[in-house]
Amino acid sequence: MKTIQLFFLILIIVSCSSNKKISVNTSKQSLKNQQLIIDTDINTENIIVEEISANTEIRLKKDSITTVNSYITAPVFDSILKPKHDSFNKLLSMFVSKEGFVHYKDLKKRQLDLQKYIFYLGENLPTQNWTKSDILAFWINTYNALTIDLILRHYPVKSIKDIKNPWQQRHWKLGDKWYNLDEIEHQILRKMDEPRLHFAIVCASISCPKLLNEAYTAENLEQQLTNATQDFLSDSTKNSISKDKVELSKIFNWFNADFTKNGSLIDFLNLYSPIEISKTASKSFKDYNWDLNE
Template sequence: MKRPFLFTLLILLASNCSAERINSESGNPPSHEIFDELLRSNVSGDQVDYRGFINSKEKFEKYLDLISENPPDRGKWSKKEQLTYWINAYNAFTIKLIIDNYPVESIQDLHPTIYIPLVRTVWHKKFFKIGEVEMNLDEIEHDILRKEFNEPRIHFAINCASFSCPPLRNEAFTADKIDKQLEEQAVTFVNDFGRNKISTNSADVSKIFSWFSKDFTKDGSLIQFLNKYSKVKLNEDAKIEYLDYDWSLNDKK
């Protein structure tokens, strides 16, 4: 989600930038095997079996603890290892947010109902730690993934627990496969007619392409970016419009 400039400035002043305060000497990256097993068991298509995660909560909490206690060592870990860690962390803690409040109709139902300084939305709630630093999902997305990695495909990999989001992948991301996985996510999402309707002369696309337009147009136009992945190629002068976003929970029915 986009942030007003003043709100961003206040967050940085108040938190001294949580992402920059993470100091790790954790050694090797943690294994994502537990998360991989849970995703394979509880994700099918674009639906997530949150009850399944609840039934396996003890196992899931072990993975969350592993992530929390082993933050990336920027001096030792490769960029792929760091990217893999942060994508999995975002998705795992989003699932935690949902199952801790389940049942819920939409992640947006978890927005603050009373005034809390600097907590404007559910994505600004600090409900987990990376190392010893309290963090929120917004910081992972905007201050780390978007800031530290020149990788627009991350928007097809992180999942906001909603039906209009790119579907949650039913396997964990791993450093040895991250490029292939991100490419598959991009191709699948762009060609998903339920989320992007592309024809030669026009396209109705996800609002993700509007919210994060700067990420998708660093090396050209949005049409050029879409044509890298779309099976139907857009003309250069094609008309682009944006679809309404469905924030209903991507729950298994």
């Protein structure tokens, strides 16, 4: 009898041990399966990222938004197609005074940072999906960045006019094309029907509108352009304005057609002038000082 009891006791112990082993093995298999699921998720995510990257490259090269992949969400889409100007904003805040004077000597030490920003612009050209404000801010910042880079390439220099054909030099590749300053100003910016841009882009000279010590952005563009125009008109070194007589910057002479599309030049001036100008006021133009704005 004792032998039989001992036999059953041993059988129960063996059975419990076997079940425990099975349970442990099952848990290990569950963990293994879970690991497989995690790995599968990671691989799927990688595939999605790779597909986004591939489609993005196609969009940038074709300058089109028609191949947008369904995986791309709106925030990702915006970040790809609308570059931020933070790095340029930082350089401007560090090396441009509130009066618009540029510390070229110190900025030259950071020229590589400026050129990285220009390269970044070239990889993120405007598309047909951008708003007018997005495009204007992009090309204004581009024009100003290229102008600064042009000066730094030749610094020290006393005037931009000491550089041979400064507005025709093609140092900068944006997308698949080499650009010069003339092309950006006359073939792109001036065709956007925004005369105030003439007070936002600069020629690195004393008589130019002052270089803003912050980047232009689509969100703030309207106020930035208005402020730049008002500041320029109220600067007595560049424009002398009274009710019956105005001595204006030659910018108003060179680009008269841009300011008179919706009325006379006086009409445009009165939109932003600190003084109401008579329609019969006499007009003349000041000499232009091309000395470097430093």
